[in-house]
Amino acid sequence: MKASYGLVAGAFLLAAVGSSYAQHSYIGAEKCKMCHKLQYDSWLTTKHAKATETAKASTKWKFDASCLSCHATNKNEALSGVQCEACHGPGSDYKTMSIMKDREKAIANGLIIPTQETCNSCHDGKDHHKPVKFDRELVHAHKK
Ligand code: HEC
Ligand code: HEC
Ligand code: HEC
Ligand code: HEC
Numbered sequence: 001m002k003a004s005y006g007l008v009a010g011a012f013l014l015a016a017v018g019s020s021y022a023q024h025s026y027i028g029a030e031k032c033k034m035c036h037k038l039q040y041d042s043w044l045t046t047k048h049a050k051a052t053e054t055a056k057a058s059t060k061w062k063f064d065a066s067c068l069s070c071h072a073t074n075k076n077e078a079l080s081g082v083q084c085e086a087c088h089g090p091g092s093d094y095k096t097m098s099i100m101k102d103r104e105k106a107i108a109n110g111l112i113i114p115t116q117e118t119c120n121s122c123h124d125g126k127d128h129h130k131p132v133k134f135d136r137e138l139v140h141a142h143k144k
């Protein structure tokens with residue numbers, strides 16, 4: 001009796017821990033490259049990929065940590081540039097093939113299909129942050 005109560009309590013505990021892990025984490029563009037080389041290679045040639053370097057090299061404005069909210073991924077200098085996950089959401093929970101192949105599952109696990117709103121979070125029209133009109137051709141090459 002005692003043992004089976006322990007098992008049930010354990011299962012509840014696991015469920016509780018599981019739900020608090022809903023916070024997805026960032027894995028970095030290199031991990032997406034494995035399966036999305038077309039998008040990766042073309043993204044690498046865009047200004048987004050070099051956004052951290054650009055801000056640090058600026059002679060117009062003094063670089064500090066506040067720049068990273070737009071000039072890096074997840075405000076993290078180690079995730080340098082506006083990477084895949086800055087637009088598509090942190091990938092820890094959608095990156096596996098079985099989930100990625102199923103669009104609905106991927107979205108349920110944190111994948112974002114970017115819209116104008118996504119661009120607006122950084123291209124907010126204030127200061128030098130010019131607005132940009134949503135256009136998928138501006139971000140990287142596409143399969144079709
Ligand atoms: C293990 C391989 C794999 C990895 C790693 C992977 N993906 Fe995918 N991804 C796929 C497959 C397969 C599809 C579905 C077919 C397709 O669109 O290429 C897909 C689809 C997508 C889509 C299109 C969703 C749609 O239906 O429009 C996006 C966006 C995406 N992945 C982004 C990412 C990002 C960002 C990363 C890194 C954080 C990543 N993927 C990592 C395999 C992978
Ligand atoms: C709210 C988001 C945001 C913040 C915060 C931000 N930037 Fe930018 N930055 C942008 C966007 C968006 C662009 C691209 C604008 C365009 O469309 O040309 C840009 C472009 C730039 C450029 C290249 C274009 C130019 O005008 O020279 C430099 C350099 C730059 N930012 C430096 C910085 C520095 C340094 C900081 C911190 C002091 C900073 N930015 C903070 C969003 C931001
Ligand atoms: C996480 C912040 C962020 C998001 C989200 C974002 N951008 Fe940017 N974008 C920047 C920054 C920062 C720059 C400036 C990079 C540089 O000059 O080094 C930039 C530059 C650009 C440029 C180049 C402008 C030029 O002067 O040549 C284009 C085009 C662009 N973004 C389009 C988009 C589009 C379209 C979206 C939405 C699908 C988007 N961006 C989403 C931060 C962002
Ligand atoms: C500035 C935002 C932005 C960045 C950065 C970005 N993407 Fe995308 N991505 C988009 C947009 C916009 C679409 C098109 C969505 C649509 O068709 O409605 C897209 C579509 C995709 C698709 C769907 C298939 C296709 O070819 O259209 C995949 C896969 C993908 N991105 C992977 C990546 C990977 C991998 C990276 C990093 C190397 C990346 N993306 C970086 C905005 C971005």
